[in-house]
Amino acid sequence: VGLSREQLLAGYRQVRAATEALAAPLAIEDMVVQSMPDASPTRWHLAHTTWFFETFILQRALPAYRPVDERYAYLFNSYYVGVGERHPQAQRGLLSRPTVAQVRDYRRQVDHALERFLADAPTATVAPHAFAIELGLHHEQQHQELIVTDITHAFSLNPLSPHYSLPPQVEGWQGSPGRGDGWIDHPGGLVDIGHAGDGFAFDNEGPRHRVHLDPFALARSPVTNADWQAFITAGGYTTPSLWLSDGWDQRVRHDWRAPLYWRPDLDPTAAVCHISYYEADAYARWAGARLPREEEWEALAVSSGAGLPGAGEVWEWTASSYAAYPGYRPFAGDFGEYNGKFMSNRMVLRGGSRATPPGHIRSTYRNFFMPDARWQLSGLRLARPA
Ligand SMILES: [Fe+2]
Numbered sequence: 486v487g488l489s490r491e492q493l494l495a496g497y498r499q500v501r502a503a504t505e506a507l508a509a510p511l512a513i514e515d516m517v518v519q520s521m522p523d524a525s526p527t528r529w530h531l532a533h534t535t536w537f538f539e540t541f542i543l544q545r546a547l548p549a550y551r552p553v554d555e556r557y558a559y560l561f562n563s564y565y566v567g568v569g570e571r572h573p574q575a576q577r578g579l580l581s582r583p584t585v586a587q588v589r590d591y592r593r594q595v596d597h598a599l600e601r602f603l604a605d606a607p608t609a610t611v612a613p614h615a616f617a618i619e620l621g622l623h624h625e626q627q628h629q630e631l632i633v634t635d636i637t638h639a640f641s642l643n644p645l646s647p648h649y650s651l652p653p654q655v656e657g658w659q660g661s662p663g664r665g666d667g668w669i670d671h672p673g674g675l676v677d678i679g680h681a682g683d684g685f686a687f688d689n690e691g692p693r694h695r696v697h698l699d700p701f702a703l704a705r706s707p708v709t710n711a712d713w714q715a716f717i718t719a720g721g722y723t724t725p726s727l728w729l730s731d732g733w734d735q736r737v738r739h740d741w742r743a744p745l746y747w748r749p750d751l752d753p754t755a756a757v758c759h760i761s762y763y764e765a766d767a768y769a770r771w772a773g774a775r776l777p778r779e780e781e782w783e784a785l786a787v788s789s790g791a792g793l794p795g796a797g798e799v800w801e802w803t804a805s806s807y808a809a810y811p812g813y814r815p816f817a818g819d820f821g822e823y824n825g826k827f828m829s830n831r832m833v834l835r836g837g838s839r840a841t842p843p844g845h846i847r848s849t850y851r852n853f854f855m856p857d858a859r860w861q862l863s864g865l866r867l868a869r870p871a
Pocket residue numbers: 533563624628
C-alpha cells in the first residue's frame with residue numbers, strides 16, 4: 486500500500502520546496518565549496534536529488550523523455566554502480582560547471598516534468614513508479630540533513646566564521662520534548678524489532694523479528710555539553726584505557742581534545758553533538774555505563790508510546806554495528822544498492838536530529854556512519870542494566 490498520486494504530488498512539492506528553503510540563505514560561492522571528501526557541495530545535493538527523480542522515474546516511466554543534459558548522469562550519480570560510471574566523490578568541489586543557475590534550471594525542468602507526470606499520466610502508468618517516487622522523497626529528505634551538516638563543515642573552516650542557521654520557515658525542525666533526569670527502565674524479555682505496517686520504511690528496517698533483551702535502562706536524556714565538559718576536565722581525552730584501540734589511534738592522529746566545533750560557550754544543557762562513535766564509547770566507559778544496543782533503543786521508544794524522551798535533538802550512537810536483520814531482503818533492482826551494500830564497518834545511530842525533516846523520524850529508523858565520523862549531528866545516550 487503506497488501513497489495516492491495526490492499524496493505523491495503534494496509530498497513532492499513540499500519536499501522539493503523544503504530543499505530550496507535550506508539553500509536560500511546561501512550565496513552562490515557557498516554552494517560550490519567541498520570542504521572534505523565526505524561533505525558535498527550544496528550545488529551537488531541540489532543536482533543529485535534531481536538526478537534521482539530523472540533517472541529512476543522520468544526516464545523509466547516516459548519513453549519520450551529526454552534528459553535535461555546527458556552528461557549529468559556521470560556528474561550526479563552518487564554510488565549506484567549498476568547505473569553507470571560516476572565522477573569521484575572527493576572531486577565534487579572542483580567543478581565550476583554546471584553553474585548553480587544551471588542546476589536550479591535542471592531542478593525546475595525535472596519538477597515540471599514530474600509534476601505533469603503525476604497530474605496527467607493514466608493511473609496505470611503512474612502506479613508502477615509510485616514507490617520509486619516515494620523513495621525519492623525520503624532520499625531527498627536525507628540529503629536535506631546533509632546539506633546542513635556539509636555547509637556547517639565548510640563554514641567551520643572559514644576564518645570569517647560564517648554561520649548557517651536553519652531557515653525559520655522550516656517548521657518543526659527544532660525541539661526535544663520530554664527530556665529530563667534519571668533513567669527509564671525496560672523489563673526486557675522477548676520483543677519484536679523492525680518495521681511493521683503499511684507506512685514507508687527503508688529495506689534495512691525489516692524484516693520484523695524477535696529478539697531477547699535482558700532488563701535494561703536508558704537515560705531519560707542524551708548526554709549534555711556540561712556532562713561532556715566534565716569528561717574533558719577529568720582527562721577523558723588523555724586516558725587510553727577508556728578508548729577502543731581504533732578510537733585511540735584516531736584520537737592521536739587527529740589530536741581530538743573535544744567534539745568537533747566545540748566552544749566553551751555552548752549551551753551546557755543542550756545535548757553534546759559532533760562526536761564520533763569512539764568518543765561516545767569512551768565517554769560511556771568513563772561514566773560507568775555503556776551505549777545502548779539498537780534493539781534496546783527501539784524497544785523503549787516503542788513501549789513509551791510517544792517516542793523516547795529527549796530523542797530528536799541529536800542522532801544517538803548505539804553499540805550496534807550496522808548489519809542485516811535476519812531474513813533481510815534489499816529493495817529490488819537498482820535500489821538494492823541503496824542501503825544493503827554499506828553493511829560493514831559502520832555503526833548504527835538512532836533517533837534523529839534538529840536538522841532531520843519532520844516526518845523522517847521513525848522509531849525503527851537505522852542511520853549509519855563510519856565510527857570516526859564527527860560532522861553529523863551525532864551524540865549519545867547512556868545505557869545500563871536495570
Ligand atoms: Fe543520495
